[in-house]
Amino acid sequence: MSKVQQNFSVVSDDADKPGPLQPASVRSLRSTTKRNASSEVAGPAPKIAVKVEKWTIESVCKNGRRLDLSSNEPNAASVIKTLFKEIHGSVLSKLNIHPLHWDECADSELGPFLKTFNNSVKAFRKKNPRDVLLSKENWRQKEASEFRVICDLACQLAIPNPRVLNTHYAGFSSGTYGETNIETLQKILDLLGVKEDDVFMDLGSGIGQLVTFAAAYTNIAHVRGIELQQVPAGFADENVRQFKKLMRHFGEKPRPFELKLGDFNTEEIETFLKEKATIIFCNNLAFDPDLMIKLRAILQFCNNGTKIVVTQKLETTKKGRTPRDYFGYCRQKNDYVNDSKLLSLHSKGPFPFLSS
Ligand SMILES: C[S@@+](CC[C@H](N)C(=O)[O-])C[C@H]1O[C@@H](n2cnc3c(N)ncnc32)[C@H](O)[C@@H]1O
Numbered sequence: 001m002s003k004v005q006q007n008f009s010v011v012s013d014d015a016d017k018p019g020p021l022q023p024a025s026v027r028s029l030r031s032t033t034k035r036n037a038s039s040e041v042a043g044p045a046p047k048i049a050v051k052v053e054k055w056t057i058e059s060v061c062k063n064g065r066r067l068d069l070s071s072n073e074p075n076a077a078s079v080i081k082t083l084f085k086e087i088h089g090s091v092l093s094k095l096n097i098h099p100l101h102w103d104e105c106a107d108s109e110l111g112p113f114l115k116t117f118n119n120s121v122k123a124f125r126k127k128n129p130r131d132v133l134l135s136k137e138n139w140r141q142k143e144a145s146e147f148r149v150i151c152d153l154a155c156q157l158a159i160p161n162p163r164v165l166n167t168h169y170a171g172f173s174s175g176t177y178g179e180t181n182i183e184t185l186q187k188i189l190d191l192l193g194v195k196e197d198d199v200f201m202d203l204g205s206g207i208g209q210l211v212t213f214a215a216a217y218t219n220i221a222h223v224r225g226i227e228l229q230q231v232p233a234g235f236a237d238e239n240v241r242q243f244k245k246l247m248r249h250f251g252e253k254p255r256p257f258e259l260k261l262g263d264f265n266t267e268e269i270e271t272f273l274k275e276k277a278t279i280i281f282c283n284n285l286a287f288d289p290d291l292m293i294k295l296r297a298i299l300q301f302c303n304n305g306t307k308i309v310v311t312q313k314l315e316t317t318k319k320g321r322t323p324r325d326y327f328g329y330c331r332q333k334n335d336y337v338n339d340s341k342l343l344s345l346h347s348k349g350p351f352p353f354l355s356s
Contacts, residue, residue, distance in 0.1 A: 063251035074160035176286035208236035
């Protein structure tokens with residue numbers, strides 16, 4: 001048996017089996033798909049032995065922890081390749097290790113590569129106990145690509161089949177799922193100039209990637225997200241678990257954050273928005289007119305100065321719906337800034353209300 005094979009730890013009898021902490025909603029959807037495929041077409045699926053490899057990456061950061069993944073976790077191999085491609089690059093040159101061709105390398109190359117990498121990291125630490133291989137000094141500057149990578153990879157590990165997110169709700173409805181990409185949120189947060197006493201709320205937070213990114217990237221006081229539907233909220237739980245694991249690997253601590261399953265149209269959330277939130281984000285692109293009216297009513301009670309960013313103007317009716325954009329409101333003297341001061345992220349110049 002070769003050294004690579006010795007690293008294989010378990011022999012699984014089910015290649016499609018979800019990891020132990022898969023959200024319940026995902027588990028049931030996955031098993032439904034499998035049952036249909038096997039019972040209608042070819043009888044029970046044959047059991048194929050799949051070797052599960054344990055992949056470990058030693059931390060190269062101050063206070064970082066080892067990252068353990070299994071080859072049967074969703075997207076584990078591509079996550080490792082991306083980590084090395086996007087973040088660990090500078091470390092490899094310090095250790096005199098040649099990178100693999102990340103875009104083409106076979107998953108079977110990862111085990112031997114990680115063994116060399118981990119041994120080199122341990123040897124480096126022994127020889128230079130005070131040195132840190134990966135400095136994070138630039139991480140919080142404008143680019144912040146490392147935090148985007150971490151949040152994105154957490155989603156990849158948490159969500160084996162993102163298509164499920166686009167098929168669990170009825171037609172074009174308030175439950176329609178759609179994602180704001182992390183780069184766009186970063187732009188918004190930069191434009192808003194988030195401060196230490198800000199409190200951010202994502203109304204309809206989906207899988208929670210905006211909440212985790214805000215908690216990683218900013219020095220904000222608190223971040224919250226609330227999501228009505230089980231499927232995205234279940235993924236959000238797993239996303240949080242993976243996000244924390246990746247952050248620990250880099251010795252990073254996110255700001256306090258929470259993601260909950262629930263309706264934003266409740267007294268508790270209304271009170272929170274009124275008394276605590278200073279930045280409110282809502283991707284309300286597909287909200288039906290009733291929900292839009294409720295949202296407007298809820299936001300009416302926010303404190304003066306509260307910044308609100310939505311993807312569809314609050315006054316929009318079904319008829320007046322426009323393609324997705326980002327519009328900013330600021331509560332002032334018991335009213336929103338008027339229409340002429342609405343911001344559009346895609347228009348030129350800064351958010352107008354920031355200079356008002
Ligand atoms: C377009 S997705 C946005 C996801 C995420 N905020 C983003 O921008 O990437 C809108 C989400 O709002 C959720 N939603 C709709 N009505 C809601 C309500 N009353 N309370 C909480 N969430 C709601 C939907 O289930 C859907 O997942």
